[in-house]
Amino acid sequence: MRLYSYWRSTAAYRVRIALNMKGIAYETVPVDLVADGGRQHAPDYVALNPAHLVPTLILDDGTPLTQSLAICEYLDITNPEPPLLPSDPVQRAHVKAAALVVAADIHPVNNLRVVQHLGKTFGATPEDKAEWMRHWMRTGFDALQQMVRDDTPFAFGDMPGFSDICLVAQYYNARRWDLDLTPYARLTEIEQNCLALPAFDAARPENQPDAQI
Structure with a gap:
């Protein structure tokens, strides 16, 4: 998996924690949100994330996932241990x-x-x-x-x-x-x-x- 991330992004921070808790290996691809007007606005990145935001998680089959809580819930469903959400x-x-x-x-x-x-x-x-x-x-x-x-x-x-x-x-x-x-x-x-x-x-x-x- 590849995680498009920015070090100070709190949304990307959430996904990094979830990946680490699940023990999932991933490659970090930095997206500088402030340099040169913001790398998040580059056409190749917008093709992955039309919202011009981080994070974006690229699955092993190339599927891009966006929005931190949606990504975390996906990780919780596909890798249920340890659980991030209770079953009740x-x-x-x-x-x-x-x-x-x-x-x-x-x-x-x-x-x-x-x-x-x-x-x-x-x-x-x-x-x-x-x-x-x-x-x-x-x-x-x-x-x-x-x-x-x-x-x-x-x-x-x-x-x-x-x-x-x-x-x-x-x-x-x-x-x-x-x-x-x-x-x-x-x-x-x-x-x-x-x-x-x-x-x-x-x-x-x-x-x-x-x-x-």
Whole structure:
């Protein structure tokens, strides 16, 4: 498999974690989202991902998959151990809801292209952009901390899953934008428990071949 990825992309970060948790070998193909106007807009890449976004996972038969949670669910179905989603329908809905607080509520308005648009179209300053990012992360984390369990090592049990994957990737972005995480002690605990696992550690942005530290 080939994963078209960008080291700082939280969506690509999610898929790297899932691949690592499943023990699936993959080749990383860097897609620089900022250099030369963004490699994601190149015609050959758009042919794989019409949304001009990362990640894109190319299966062994050449099939491209896009959208991080769709990719993670595919990996969970085709490689069921360890499970990323519980089999119980109610618990499954709870886990997916928590994941979507990040992937559907926070991430779309924290996306690089949104921040760039704020500057180009509305004249947002760097501090304006930073406060925009922090505002939406606070809004999402306020909800998420009430949704996760408080009696387990991870968000919903003794093993990490969909919601933990999304949380850890978004926490990287929160630290990058200097969000005060003091109010989110439970979320921080979950993040630290996850990052202690090799699958999560190997997926960190700073450990990627295209990392620019």
